[in-house]
Amino acid sequence: MSRWKCGVEGCGGRFEDVESVIIHQTTEHERHECKVCGTIVPEGYFAIRHAFDEHTRAEFVRAYEADSTAVRIREDVKSTVEKEANLNNVVQTLREQGAL
Ligand SMILES: [Zn+2]
Ligand SMILES: [Zn+2]
Numbered sequence: 192m193s194r195w196k197c198g199v200e201g202c203g204g205r206f207e208d209v210e211s212v213i214i215h216q217t218t219e220h221e222r223h224e225c226k227v228c229g230t231i232v233p234e235g236y237f238a239i240r241h242a243f244d245e246h247t248r249a250e251f252v253r254a255y256e257a258d259s260t261a262v263r264i265r266e267d268v269k270s271t272v273e274k275e276a277n278l279n280n281v282v283q284t285l286r287e288q289g290a291l
Contacts, residue, residue: 193205193206193207194206194207194208195207195208195209195211195212196212197212197215197216197235198212198235198268199216199220199234199235202220204219209271209272209275209276210276210277210280210281210284212235212236213235213236213237213272213276213278213281214281214284214285214290215235216233216234216235216236216237217233217234217235217237217285217290217291218285218288218290220233220234220235221234222234223238225238225241225242225245225246225254226254226255227242227245227246227250227251227254228245228246230245233290233291236268236269236272236276239265239268239269240269242255242265243265243266243269248262
C-alpha cells in the first residue's frame with residue numbers, strides 16, 4: 192500500500208515515499224501563487240513551507256481565509272515531511288530536472 196498521498200486538492204496521487212510526493216507536486220502540479228506576497232512557488236510542500244517560513248500565521252489566515260484547523264493540518268504536513276524526507280536529495284533531483 193502506498194503510504195503517502197499527494198494532498199493537493201483534486202489529486203488522488205499516492206506514492207511509496209515522501210520524496211516522490213514532493214517531486215510529483217513540484218513537477219506535475221500548476222505552480223501556486225502565494226496569496227500573501229504573490230510569489231510563485233511549487234504546489235504542495237514548497238507552498239506550505241513558503242507560507243509558514245516567510246509569513247506569520249496571522250497573515251496566512253487572513254490571506255487564505257483559513258481557520259486554525261487548516262493551519263494545524265499544514266503545520267503537521269510540514270513537520271512530517273521535514274522529519275521523513277531527505278530534502279537535500281529532493282532539491283538536488285528537482286534542480287537536475289530543471290524544476291526548481
Ligand atoms: Zn498531486
Ligand atoms: Zn508569500
